């Protein structure tokens with residue numbers, strides 16, 4: 001034991017002081033860790049749902065639709081298999097082809113790549129909500145006018161993506177349209193008609209779609 005260790009301040013040695021300091025710091029750190037752990041546990045408890053079916057309300061094409069789904073179910077599967085909204089198509093099911101495109105709060109998204117639960121509280125619009133055979137939107141009319149489909153499987157996704165595109169690009173050129181609709185694929189290769197339809201719709205709607 002050296003002199004430093006045995007330095008006394010009253011009956012309190014320097015070593016005792018350092019020891020108690022360490023103990024206090026450790027106790028404080030432990031208390032903090034425990035409180036963070038408790039907080040995390042509470043947050044997780046509030047957030048974790050499932051694994052069984054959970055109730056959900058989706059707003060689709062202006063209507064509130066109630067359903068129950070397992071938390072793992074995608075928006076695309078919920079629309080097609082639970083709500084019978086079959087305009088969005090399931091092709092790649094991995095965010096590559098755009099056949100499942102829907103609008104969420106007006107923005108195009110791949111519905112195969114979003115959980116149905118994540119869509120709650122948002123406005124979902126599918127091709128069915130854009131127009132009807134009796135009252136088609138300008139984009140739908142342009143697709144027919146320019147014969148922008150063959151098998152038609154990609155068409156709902158293209159029409160939906162195109163609707164969002166022309167709203168934000170009222171004077172789009174052919175080059176703009178090619179770039180803007182690059183997230184949608186047509187396996188029949190009907191691109192010429194699709195692109196002309198999009199350019200036409202951009203001119204006709206001037207952002208109004």
Ligand code: FES
Nearest residue numbers: 093096097098112
């Ligand atoms: S089915 Fe969703 S991107 Fe292909």
Ligand code: FES
Nearest residue numbers: 150154186187188
């Ligand atoms: S028209 Fe057939 S995949 Fe596009």
